[in-house]
Amino acid sequence: MEATHDVLVVGAGCAGMRAAxxxxxAGADVGVISKLHPTRSHSGAAEGGINAALGNAAEDSPEIHxxxxxxxxxxxxxxxxxxxxxxxxxxxxxxxxxxxxxFSRREDGKLAQRPFGAAGSPRTVFAAxxxxxxxxxxxxxxxxxxxxxxxxxxxxxxxxxxDGRCQGVICWDLLNGxxxxxxxxxxxxxxxGQGRIYRTTTNAYACTGDGAAMALRLGLPLxxxxxxxxxxxxxxPTGILLTEGCRGEGAYLxxxxxxxFMKRYAPNAMELASxxxxxxxxxxxxxxxxxxxxxxxxxxxxxGAERIIERLPGSRELSMTFAGVDPIYDPVPVxxxxxxxxxGVETGNDGETxxxxxxxxxxxxxxSVHGANRLGxxxxxxxxxxxxxxxxxxxxxxxxxxxxxxxxxxxxxxERELKALLDVSSxxxxxxxxxxxxxxxxxxxxxxxxxxxxxxxxxxIAGLRERYKRGVVVxxxxxxxxxxxxxxxxxxxxxxxxxxxxxxxxxxKESRGAHARPYxxxxxxxxxxMKHSISRWVDGGPELSWKDVRYxxxxxxxRKY
Amino acid sequence: xxxxxxxxxxxxxxxxxxxxxxxxxxPEEATLLDCLDIVKxxxxxxxxxxxxxxxMICGSCGMRMDGAAVLACKMRMYDIAQSxxxxxxxxxxxxxxxxxxxxxxxxxxQKFNSVNPYLQPGYEEPPDGKEHVISQQxxxxxHKEALCINCGCCxxxxxxMEADPMFTGPQALAKAMRFVGDPRxxxxxxxxxxxxxxxxxxxxTRCYFCNERCPKGVDPRDAIAKxxxxxxxxxxxxxxxxxxxxxxxTSARTTGWLRETELVPKTQGIVSAIKQTRFALDxxxxxxxxxxxPPHVAKDVREARRLHDLVRDQGRNGFAGIVQGxxxxxxxxxxxxxxxxxxxxxxxxxAYHRPFIADEExxx
Numbered sequence: 001m002e003a004t005h006d007v008l009v010v011g012a013g014c015a016g017m018r019a020a021x022x023x024x025x026a027g028a029d030v031g032v033i034s035k036l037h038p039t040r041s042h043s044g045a046a047e048g049g050i051n052a053a054l055g056n057a058a059e060d061s062p063e064i065h066x067x068x069x070x071x072x073x074x075x076x077x078x079x080x081x082x083x084x085x086x087x088x089x090x091x092x093x094x095x096x097x098x099x100x101x102x103f104s105r106r107e108d109g110k111l112a113q114r115p116f117g118a119a120g121s122p123r124t125v126f127a128a129x130x131x132x133x134x135x136x137x138x139x140x141x142x143x144x145x146x147x148x149x150x151x152x153x154x155x156x157x158x159x160x161x162x163d164g165r166c167q168g169v170i171c172w173d174l175l176n177g178x179x180x181x182x183x184x185x186x187x188x189x190x191x192x193g194q195g196r197i198y199r200t201t202t203n204a205y206a207c208t209g210d211g212a213a214m215a216l217r218l219g220l221p222l223x224x225x226x227x228x229x230x231x232x233x234x235x236x237p238t239g240i241l242l243t244e245g246c247r248g249e250g251a252y253l254x255x256x257x258x259x260x261f262m263k264r265y266a267p268n269a270m271e272l273a274s275x276x277x278x279x280x281x282x283x284x285x286x287x288x289x290x291x292x293x294x295x296x297x298x299x300x301x302x303x304g305a306e307r308i309i310e311r312l313p314g315s316r317e318l319s320m321t322f323a324g325v326d327p328i329y330d331p332v333p334v335x336x337x338x339x340x341x342x343x344g345v346e347t348g349n350d351g352e353t354x355x356x357x358x359x360x361x362x363x364x365x366x367x368s369v370h371g372a373n374r375l376g377x378x379x380x381x382x383x384x385x386x387x388x389x390x391x392x393x394x395x396x397x398x399x400x401x402x403x404x405x406x407x408x409x410x411x412x413x414x415e416r417e418l419k420a421l422l423d424v425s426s427x428x429x430x431x432x433x434x435x436x437x438x439x440x441x442x443x444x445x446x447x448x449x450x451x452x453x454x455x456x457x458x459x460x461i462a463g464l465r466e467r468y469k470r471g472v473v474v475x476x477x478x479x480x481x482x483x484x485x486x487x488x489x490x491x492x493x494x495x496x497x498x499x500x501x502x503x504x505x506x507x508x509k510e511s512r513g514a515h516a517r518p519y520x521x522x523x524x525x526x527x528x529x530m531k532h533s534i535s536r537w538v539d540g541g542p543e544l545s546w547k548d549v550r551y552x553x554x555x556x557x558x559r560k561y
Numbered sequence: 562x563x564x565x566x567x568x569x570x571x572x573x574x575x576x577x578x579x580x581x582x583x584x585x586x587x588p589e590e591a592t593l594l595d596c597l598d599i600v601k602x603x604x605x606x607x608x609x610x611x612x613x614x615x616x617m618i619c620g621s622c623g624m625r626m627d628g629a630a631v632l633a634c635k636m637r638m639y640d641i642a643q644s645x646x647x648x649x650x651x652x653x654x655x656x657x658x659x660x661x662x663x664x665x666x667x668x669x670x671q672k673f674n675s676v677n678p679y680l681q682p683g684y685e686e687p688p689d690g691k692e693h694v695i696s697q698q699x700x701x702x703x704h705k706e707a708l709c710i711n712c713g714c715c716x717x718x719x720x721x722m723e724a725d726p727m728f729t730g731p732q733a734l735a736k737a738m739r740f741v742g743d744p745r746x747x748x749x750x751x752x753x754x755x756x757x758x759x760x761x762x763x764x765x766t767r768c769y770f771c772n773e774r775c776p777k778g779v780d781p782r783d784a785i786a787k788x789x790x791x792x793x794x795x796x797x798x799x800x801x802x803x804x805x806x807x808x809x810x811t812s813a814r815t816t817g818w819l820r821e822t823e824l825v826p827k828t829q830g831i832v833s834a835i836k837q838t839r840f841a842l843d844x845x846x847x848x849x850x851x852x853x854x855p856p857h858v859a860k861d862v863r864e865a866r867r868l869h870d871l872v873r874d875q876g877r878n879g880f881a882g883i884v885q886g887x888x889x890x891x892x893x894x895x896x897x898x899x900x901x902x903x904x905x906x907x908x909x910x911x912a913y914h915r916p917f918i919a920d921e922e923x924x925x
Contacts (some may be wrong), residue, residue, distance in 0.1 A: 037666065039711050040611075040619040054691075097692040100680030100745065102700065102707045109694035127707075133618055134707065141679035175659060204614040237590055240616045318616060321635055322590070431602035475606025480573045481660045484606040 001168070001181045001406055005031035005149070006398040007391070008184025010156045010169055010211060013041035014132070014383035015362025015390075016190030017139035019351075022391030023188075024146050028398050031182060032148060033171055035155045035206060035486070038140050042192055042204040043362075043383060046132025047243035047314060049114060049124035050384070051377035052089035056106060057113040060121035062086040069378060070554040072118045072274050073371025074513035075530060076224065078550035081349050081367045085378075085385055092384045093125055101138040103127050104311075114248045114311075116376045118274035118561060124377040129243045129314040132380060151182060155486045158414055159187065159214045159358065160406045166218075166358035168406045170414045172486060177479020179414055183406050185398035186357045188390050189215060189345060190383075193363040195228075197494045197501075198338035198446075199438030200239035202231055211364040213493035215345045216500070220354050222535045223366040223547070224343035225497070226505035227514045229374055230447050232278035234337030236295040238322050242315050242334060244376040246327075247271040249311050251300040253282065254331065255290040266561040273561035276373040276514045279336035283447040286335065297331035304328075336447050340379060342370040342514065343501075346534065351390025357397065361390035368532065371549075372513020421488060424471035430488045433464050433472065433495075441498060445505060449517050454506045461502055465495050500535040500542040507544055508533060526556050562589050564596050564638050565647035568608065573660045581605075582647070587638065593650070594622055594633035597662075610662035617776060620712035624662045625651045630714035632776040653717035655726070669713050672730050676737040676756070683747015699744050702884050706739040706784050708777045715771035715781045727760045731771035731781030734762060738784035741791060742880055753792045762788045763802025783887065787880035794879035804828045814869045817859025822850055 007023040009016045012034035024030045034041070053060040065086035070077055097103060097111065104112040104126055116124040127134040143150065153174040160168040160181070168183035191211030195203025216222055232253075233242040247253070253271050255261045265281035266273035273281075282296050290296075300308055305328045308316055312327075319325050319332045344366035351359040351367075362383045369382050444457035468491065476484035510525035511517050531546040564587045570579045585599045594612055601608045611621040615634040622633040626648050641648060656664035687693060715731040722728045729737075737756055740746045756762050762785050771781040793803055808827040812820045822841070826834035844850045851857055859865065877885060 036613055036619070036621065037670075037711075040613050040621045042614060042619070044710075045614050045616060045618045091690070094691055098682065098686055100682075100740075100743065102703070103692075105695060105697040105700060107697075109696050111692050112697075130618070130708070133710065137707070138680075144674055145679040175665075204619065206613045237588075238615075314618075321617065321637070429602060429606065473606075476609075478574070478607065478660075481609040481663045483609060484601070 001183050003031065003149075004168070004183035004185075004404045005029050006185050007031075007188060007394045008033065008169060008182055008186070009188045009190060009391070010034075011041070011190035011192060011362070011364070012036070012038035012150065013043035013190060013192055013362060014135050014139060014380060015043075015387035016041075016188070017136075017143055018384050018387030019188045019190055019359075019361055019391030019394065020148050021139065021142050021146065022388045023395035023398075024148055026392055026395035026399070028395035030148050031151060031184065032143070033151045033154045033156050033169060033182060035153060035174065035210070037152050038143065038150060039136055040206075041136060042207055043380070044133045044136035045202070045204065045241065046135070046380050047129045047241060048116065048245035048248065049126030049131045049377045050093065050135070050380035051116065051119070051123045051375070052093040052125060052381060053086060053121070053123055054090050054093065054111060054113060054125065055121075056110045057122040060123055062089070064120050065089070065123060067554060068118060068120050069369065069375060070371075071557075071559060072373055072375040073368075074276075074373055074524065074559060075526065075554070075556040076227075076368070076371030076512060076532070076549060078368050078371075079552040079554055080550050082369055083552060084349055085369050085382065088385050089381050092381070092388065096135065096138060096384065099138050099142055101127070102134045114245060115272060116248050117244055117272045117278065118269065118375050119377070124245075124248065126245060128310070129245050129312050135380060135384075151180075154180060154182070155489070156191070156210060156214065157489060158410070159218050160410050161218055161355065162405055162407055162410070165356045165402075167404050170411060172418075172489075174481055174483070174486065177482065179411065179418060181406050181411055183404040185402045185404055186359060186394040188351065188394050189358065189360040189364050190362045190387065190390075191364045193341045194494060194497050195338045195341070196490075197437060197441050197498050198228070199435070199442045200234065200335075201338040202234050202239060202241035203338070208490035209341075209364075209493050209497045210490065211360065212344055213496050215353065215358070215360070216496060216535070216537045218355065219537060220358070221346045222343060222497075222500055223346040223532045224368060224372070224504070225500040225535050226508055226533060227342035227372050228338055228445075228501065229275055229340040229342060229514050230279040230336035231339035232275055232282055232336055233298050233334040234339070235318065235323050236293060236333040236335055239337040240318055240322050241337075241339070242298060242318065242332065243312070244275070246298060246300060246312055246315055249300075249307060250303055251298055252302070253278070254297045254299050255285045256292050257290060261285050261290070261296070269561035274373055274559075275376060276516070277561055279447050280516055282336055291335075292333060295333035295335040298327075298334045299331040300327040301329065301331065338442070340374055342366070342368070342372065342374055346532075347390075349389065350393035351386055352393060357402075359390040359394045361386045372515060421485065422474055422477055424473050427471050427473050428467060429475070430472045430491045433467055434491050437461070437464055437491075437494060437498060445502060447516065448519075449505060449515065450519050451506070451517070454502060458502045458506065461495065461499050465499065468492055468495055496537070503542045503544050504533040504535055530556065562587055562591070562639065562642045564591065564642045566596060566600065567647055567649045568600070568661070569649065569651035570608070570661050571652065571658045573658075580649070587642075589639055591638050592634050593626065593631070593636040593638055596638055597633060597650075608662075609660040618710060620710035623653050623712040623714045623717065625653060625717065630654070630717040630774045632712060632714065635776050653713055655716050655719060655722050656713065664713070666713065668726075669711075669716055669732065672733040673711070673736060675729065676733045677748070677752065678733075678736045678740070680740060680743060680746055681748040682745055684745060693745055695744055701888070702880065703739050703742040705779050705887075706735045706742070709735055709739075709779045710777055712776065714774045714776055715779075718770040718774045720768045720770060721764050721766045724766075725760065725764060728764045729756070729760050729762075731765075731785065734765075734788060735779050735781040735784040738788050738880070741788060742884075749791075750795060753788065753795060753797050756788055757792055757797050757800050757803070761800075762792070763800045783883065787883045790883055791879045801828050810869070813865050816856050817862035817865040818857060820856060
């Protein structure tokens with residue numbers, strides 16, 4: 001074993017770093033494993049903001065925030081978790097500010113808050129349109145201040161279960177090569193999402209669901225896997241994110257006829273309806289032939305140069321670089337793109353999973369705050385609030401004198417498997433399967449879902465998994481920075497997760513949040529499906545069951561914006 | 562489109578370097594990073610480079626194209642491919658190469674860590690537990706420095722670091738300015754003292770390559786200038802660099818020209834100047850140095866003095882003066898007509914914030 005720690009955090013985005021800081025402050029010795037340097041994590045690409053009911057811009061309260069979140073989740077969010085979330089969020093924001101976060105300010109010097117989709121009050125704290133970047137920086141600064149050990153460019157490959165507990169992680173050391181085992185009395189998964197399952201996604205290349213796949217293979221339950229959020233404004237053709245903050249600042253969505261089409265779908269909230277609603281509206285327009293190159297247009301021209309430059313400089317830079325359009329002068333082509341996975345490893349309110357010693361927080365986890373549809377600005381807040389809670393719980397458990405033991409057999413198994421991966425000398429390369437997966441998922445499991453397409457996709461994934469099992473050729477056999485190897489492993493993770501997503505999607509015979517089946521089940525069915533789907537890996541495939549939503553006081557009602 | 566690339570490969574095991582040429586088919590919107598992906602997937606799986614967000618925010622894919630640092634994901638290839646040019650791609654400079662386009666970032670992060678890159682609060686937490694109340698204008702002072710994504714492009718191109726690998730360097734110094742200029746930080750003087758030490762701000766040669774190559778508009782050299790100005794404002798001027806800068810001001814005020822003959826004793830001190838007497842005489846003999854007496858006074862020296870007095874009276878010293886100038890330039894770049902008064906510009910609806918004025922610091 002390379003080293004052992006009280007608390008071992010896997011992933012160094014916002015949730016991972018927040019968990020590490022909290023565990024350290026609780027007195028634990030903390031190690032952080034990340035396949036990227038912490039500041040390269042994809043939390044840094046979050047743009048628009050982070051939600052907390054501070055009430056700086058208008059009257060607001062945790063209760064209103066909770067109501068908005070429950071309604072936005074299409075009543076699939078667990079209400080006790082949501083109440084904790086909205087109650088603790090303001091304190092977490094103030095702490096980030098005290099640590100030095102560079103948030104935008106109001107005229108009176110308090111933190112500014114902007115309107116976001118489906119929010120009853122301007123609640124989104126922001127730093128221009130680089131909020132994630134600012135948070136990643138401030139959290140890394142705090143990591144440096146505490147001198148917390150970071151295993152940079154360690155690719156986490158296998159969780160070690162021993163004696164009924166999670167006791168460590170087997171990693172591939174990217175920079176130097178070789179398998180390295182790091183032990184932990186407790187392990188916190190904070191590995192983010194898996195948007196790379198789709199061809200057009202806002203997600204980084206790193207977002208391949210490694211943590212969820214590791215947990216799945218250990219037999220742990222994944223929750224609500226069918227719910228992939230499609231963000232309404234991703235740039236054509238690359239899928240790069242333009243923040244909801246554009247619409248929060250007042251941008252319009254127009255179709256090829258120059259019409260603000262949202263008036264037909266959400267006459268009150270217009271462009272600031274919830275994301276599932278806006279994405280469906282866009283897709284309907286595009287499918288009806290009122291798009292341009294499969295896109296609609298995001299029009300910011302009326303905001304004026306100064307507002308765009310001050311509040312949305314990053315969006316302007318992205319539009320100019322990747323679409324060749326300056327939003328001050330021209331509308332920007334956008335379309336729905338895979339953005340955020342509401343589902344993930346099932347956890348309790350302190351990030352605890354079914355396996356003793358294993359915790360999860362952030363996008364990899366499903367507490368569930370977001371239910372069937374996440375509100376913009378709630379995911380950054382979730383990483384901080386539940387990252388903190390998971391870090392605290394993991395530290396408290398670890399500090400009760402537990403020992404760490406990773407059996408030699410676990411390492412030997414991993415070494416054998418690695419050799420098998422590297423020994424494949426003829427066959428396909430990983431990118432061919434990856435491209436087929438991304439293209440087919442977008443086509444058959446996108447914004448709208450048809451039964452026959454999903455059935456087809458189940459078969460396609462089975463075929464892709466078969467091809468993967470036959471072996472993909474890793475051309476790089478070397479030790480140093482072998483990203484060819486890690487990309488092959490990542491593909492395997494994505495294939496298994498996609499299989500879970502499809503099985504849950506076929507079984508959910510209703511339309512709820514991001515899971516829209518307008519052709520066979522156009523309505524929400526609370527009687528049969530106000531339930532979480534639970535996916536487990538049994539005998540080399542996913543197995544589905546259902547679990548009740550935790551309910552406090554918010555009765556389901558029709559969702560209109 | 563067809564794209565040609567020449568890539569400097571590096572084999573860490575054997576230490577061999579080799580320039581390999583690739584010809585690939587790529588979609589027209591492809592960036593350099595997209596092209597590298599095509600090479601790795603379809604031509605040579607052993608090619609190594611870092612990547613993640615592909616949207617200019619994670620800072621992973623810094624590398625050199627034709628000898629200058631770029632973010633691969635920001636570099637659209639269409640024009641280059643159309644021109645028929647085959648660019649040379651190599652690893653960043655000033656950092657040890659690990660493999661192909663991957664460098665060891667450890668020296669970079671060590672320098673980052675050396676400037677205590679975290680807020681050291683100078684205030685009690687607000688009694689209500691809420692946020693510090695600070696104007697946006699006051700925070701805007703470090704806006705550019707806060708944009709830094711730690712990609713290393715500035716360090717790659719830093720000439721001073723090439724001469725002295727121990728130089729703290731543009732990224733770490735920009736990070737230092739991020740906290741020196743933050744009104745919530747309480748360690749400004751201690752930070753400035755350290756930054757005026759060995760390998761600190763005055764080792765910068767002002768070549769401006771960092772400003773030129775930063776993909777995010779951080780302008781590290783300007784951050785270093787702000788640190789220098791703030792140091793002198795706080796009376797930390799023992800370094801030759803500070804003395805050198807101050808002599809420029811004195812010289813311009815008194816005679817309107819730079820008096821180079823006096824520059825050496827004023828900057829390096831008398832002893833050092835005497836040691837260089839022979840060199841100075843040689844220069845004088847070749848007509849490279851004007852005779853020191855009588856001092857050559859510029860015809861329009863009064864204007865130079867007026868300018869100096871104006872700046873002094875407005876209190877535009879320290880980082881605030883530089884920031885104020887930057888904001889004025891930014892406003893010009895984003896176009897007002899040029900005929901409006903400043904009041905008109907700031908008062909119109911939705912106008913840009915009035916730039917930070919030095920004496921507002923007292924209100925923070």
